[in-house]
Amino acid sequence: MRAVVCDSWREFDDLEVRDIPAPPLRPGAVRLRVAAAGVSFATQLVVAGKYQRKPPLPFVPGTEAVGTVLESAPDVADPLPPGTRVFAVLDWGAMAEEAVVDTIHVVPVPEGLPLEPAVAMPISYPTAAAALLWRARLEPGPEGEKPWVLVQGAAAGVGLAGVEIAKAVGARVIARCGAAKRDVPEGRGADAWLDSAEPSFRDAVRGITGGSGCAAVLDTLGGRAFDEGLRCLGDGGVLVTIGYAGGAIPQLGVNLLLLKNIGVAGLNWGTYVGWSPKGSDGGDNRLQHAPRARALWAQLLAWWQQGRLRPEVHAGFPLEGFREAMAEVRGRRATGRVVLRP
Numbered sequence: 001m002r003a004v005v006c007d008s009w010r011e012f013d014d015l016e017v018r019d020i021p022a023p024p025l026r027p028g029a030v031r032l033r034v035a036a037a038g039v040s041f042a043t044q045l046v047v048a049g050k051y052q053r054k055p056p057l058p059f060v061p062g063t064e065a066v067g068t069v070l071e072s073a074p075d076v077a078d079p080l081p082p083g084t085r086v087f088a089v090l091d092w093g094a095m096a097e098e099a100v101v102d103t104i105h106v107v108p109v110p111e112g113l114p115l116e117p118a119v120a121m122p123i124s125y126p127t128a129a130a131a132l133l134w135r136a137r138l139e140p141g142p143e144g145e146k147p148w149v150l151v152q153g154a155a156a157g158v159g160l161a162g163v164e165i166a167k168a169v170g171a172r173v174i175a176r177c178g179a180a181k182r183d184v185p186e187g188r189g190a191d192a193w194l195d196s197a198e199p200s201f202r203d204a205v206r207g208i209t210g211g212s213g214c215a216a217v218l219d220t221l222g223g224r225a226f227d228e229g230l231r232c233l234g235d236g237g238v239l240v241t242i243g244y245a246g247g248a249i250p251q252l253g254v255n256l257l258l259l260k261n262i263g264v265a266g267l268n269w270g271t272y273v274g275w276s277p278k279g280s281d282g283g284d285n286r287l288q289h290a291p292r293a294r295a296l297w298a299q300l301l302a303w304w305q306q307g308r309l310r311p312e313v314h315a316g317f318p319l320e321g322f323r324e325a326m327a328e329v330r331g332r333r334a335t336g337r338v339v340l341r342p
């Protein structure tokens, strides 16, 4: 099969597309014909050996795929029929014509949802949902009042998902992103917009929220945006740190949390899909977390059925176009997801 291959730790642009043997089917797994694989910023860190988790070399990068079922391992109970359209989260291996995935991480794509945009379902949507629902415990206020949520990178993969999820739970959204992409979060119902070219935004948020501040900040950026974001929280508000696309890993004087009655929480979706090597059972805990992950995917698909989520692909490239695909992400042009089409 054709695949993007990583032979040694290197820059993403130095990867190669080659013919390699298809991966063997293993117990508990499904073989997919990959229709599209997500291209994300973090893949650059993985192939450079700078991610918290290092696949064994050589490997095929890519952790998000949509495609159709080719076959299931003999031990799989209730196997999905060949041809079933699915999305899947992988340890690695998505940027290839075929991929082998644990059945617990394969979810059928409902009729009516086009296959390619569903590539936002394995990681982008559940990351935003887990951050806002599990960590920030976002919900309507006691009198039905609508809490404010500030979303960073609001036109990109995780941020745009965050805009839709915050709206789905009845919040009001302040979307912060580049001016050229302003209409993207606004098209998903964002109530206010802030230009990400303007580094100070605490006063603007205070004005928009009538002084009350935000109940939650979805922080994909880190750096200065983290410091400013903390100062946008209202009483009891929580900033969820999920990435550092904008710069440095922030440091925090925790007295600010005490003085302002606010919180900071972290969300690593990878933990819930088996990417953390040291679970309590000595393994990676993927089986233990699978019911919770699958329940979240079911909630997301229910919201899609209700018209509350609108996953979208920004651009698609053939496998050989992997450099151009990553350049779209790196260049901050992507609205929604960028994919490779093996």
Ligand SMILES: NC(=O)c1ccc[n+]([C@@H]2O[C@H](COP(=O)([O-])OP(=O)(O)OC[C@H]3O[C@@H](n4cnc5c(N)ncnc54)[C@H](OP(=O)(O)O)[C@@H]3O)[C@@H](O)[C@H]2O)c1
Residues within 6 Å of the ligand: 040, 041, 042, 123, 124, 127, 153, 154, 155, 156, 157, 158, 159, 176, 177, 178, 181, 196, 197, 220, 221, 241, 242, 243, 244, 245, 246, 247, 267, 268, 269, 270, 329, 330, 332, 333, 334
């Ligand atoms: N914790 C988790 O479980 C988890 C899961 C998935 C992703 N992540 C992380 O979350 C972050 C966002 O993911 P994503 O898929 O939404 O990423 P993305 O598509 O690459 O978007 C990142 C956005 O950040 C903004 N940005 C600001 N400064 C930037 C800079 N110096 N370089 C690049 N972008 C910059 C850009 O928005 P504007 O141009 O509009 O300002 C860009 O669109 C990434 O760091 C990713 O690794 C974490």
